[in-house]
Amino acid sequence: MSISIFLVAAFVSACASSGGSIDEAVYSVAPTTAKYAAIVVDEKSGKMLYGANVNELRYPASLTKMMTVYMLFEAMDQGRISRDTPIPISRNAARRPPSKLGLKAGQSIPVDTAIRVLVVKSANDVATAVGEFLGGGSEARFADMMTAKARTLGMSRTTFKNASGLPDPDQVSTATDMARLSIALRRNFPHHYSYFGQTEVTVAGRTIKGHNKAMKMIPGADGLKTGYTRASGFNLATSVRHQGKSVVGVVMGEDKASIRDARMTQLMSAYIKRAK
Numbered sequence: 571m572s573i574s575i576f577l578v579a580a581f582v583s584a585c586a587s588s589g590g591s592i593d594e595a596v597y598s599v600a601p602t603t604a605k606y607a608a609i610v611v612d613e614k615s616g617k618m619l620y621g622a623n624v625n626e627l628r629y630p631a632s633l634t635k636m637m638t639v640y641m642l643f644e645a646m647d648q649g650r651i652s653r654d655t656p657i658p659i660s661r662n663a664a665r666r667p668p669s670k671l672g673l674k675a676g677q678s679i680p681v682d683t684a685i686r687v688l689v690v691k692s693a694n695d696v697a698t699a700v701g702e703f704l705g706g707g708s709e710a711r712f713a714d715m716m717t718a719k720a721r722t723l724g725m726s727r728t729t730f731k732n733a734s735g736l737p738d739p740d741q742v743s744t745a746t747d748m749a750r751l752s753i754a755l756r757r758n759f760p761h762h763y764s765y766f767g768q769t770e771v772t773v774a775g776r777t778i779k780g781h782n783k784a785m786k787m788i789p790g791a792d793g794l795k796t797g798y799t800r801a802s803g804f805n806l807a808t809s810v811r812h813q814g815k816s817v818v819g820v821v822m823g824e825d826k827a828s829i830r831d832a833r834m835t836q837l838m839s840a841y842i843k844r845a846k
Contacts, residue, residue: 599832605803605823609745610837612845613753613816619841620819623745627727628822630743631797632669632692633805634735636751637716638700639688639766642681643759644719645704653682662709663698666734670695671773686771689795690780694734701733709733713741720747723754737799745820752794752807752818766793766809784808784831788838794818796827804830810838815845 607623618624645651656678664675671693673679679687684700687693698709705712709732716730725747731738756763770779785791790812797805803823810817819837824830 599836600825600829603803603823603825607745607822608820608833608837609749610817610819610841611749611753613756613818614846617846619817619844620837621745625727625744625746627742627744628805629737629741629799629802630728630735630748630822631799631802631805632735633743633748633751633795633797633807633820633822634716634730634733634741635688635692635697635797636748636755636795636807637720637730638697638733639685640751640755640759641704641712641716641719642685642700643755643762646681646762647759651681653680655681657681657684657696657699657703659695659699660702663695663702666694666698667736669693673699683771683773685765686768687773687778689765689793690768690771691778692796694736697734698732720751723750725750735797735799737801745822748805748807748820748822749818752809752820755794756809756818763793766795768793781827782806783827784834787831787835790842791838796830798827806830806834808834808838810842812842815842817842817845 607626607628609624610620611618659673659675659677661675664673669692671687673695684696687696701709701712713730713732720728728743728747729740731741769785770777782796788810790810792809792811794807794809804827805822807820819834821830821834
């Protein structure tokens with residue numbers, strides 16, 4: 571099933587679960603929050619296996635960086651940049667709040683390292699630098715480009731305002747749209763997708779470990795992204811390939827990272843069995 575057809579299937583299925591019904595095995599992890607939204611999709615068929623509040627607007631937080639990386643992958647495949655292309659760090663980028671790599675204005679970072687840092691460290695200074703670089707000097711212009719790309723992927727309810735996911739009341743998405751982006755990353759860039767499975771990155775001799783604990787908790791988990799701001803709660807997009815089955819899950823709005831990770835683990839355990 572194509573990504574665009576998946577949008578229709580997800581919307582129809584979501585209507586049946588708009589009240590946010592929760593499977594008992596999943597609910598046992600912890601009570602759900604008012605911000606909670608989640609989805610599990612069979613990548614092969616496009617069928618939604620589980621859904622709760624899937625089309626309700628939520629803040630994506632650092633799940634935003636999946637689209638930032640998507641744009642880097644696309645630029646590489648189009649020959650506009652290479653893995654070695656240096657991305658300059660502006661004064662504006664260097665001033666971004668944590669999580670950050672701590673680069674100084676005037677420095678640069680190769681595209682390859684930037685992608686690794688975005689996935690593992692979720693560095694806001696690097697995200698802004700990428701946005702300015704690909705946006706012709708303007709992160710706001712890049713955000714418009716991200717939103718336009720989202721529309722081409724069928725992400726009808728997503729609006730980006732920055733490259734990092736730092737708080738902006740107008741930067742919103744849904745569990746459905748984030749699942750769609752996760753699937754698009756795997757399908758459109760299989761030759762680059764392994765970046766999302768990395769759990770550590772070494773920069774200038776310093777090894778930085780990621781905090782996506784779900785990667786070790788879920789059999790067959792091969793990557794994607796965590797996210798958090800106070801407004802969003804704890805978010806997670808996870809891709810799993812196990813015993814010939816392939817699913818993508820998104821959890822948004824949890825109160826704690828540990829609950830988010832446990833919820834995703836339960837969802838994947840319960841619903842991958844129903845994938846084709």
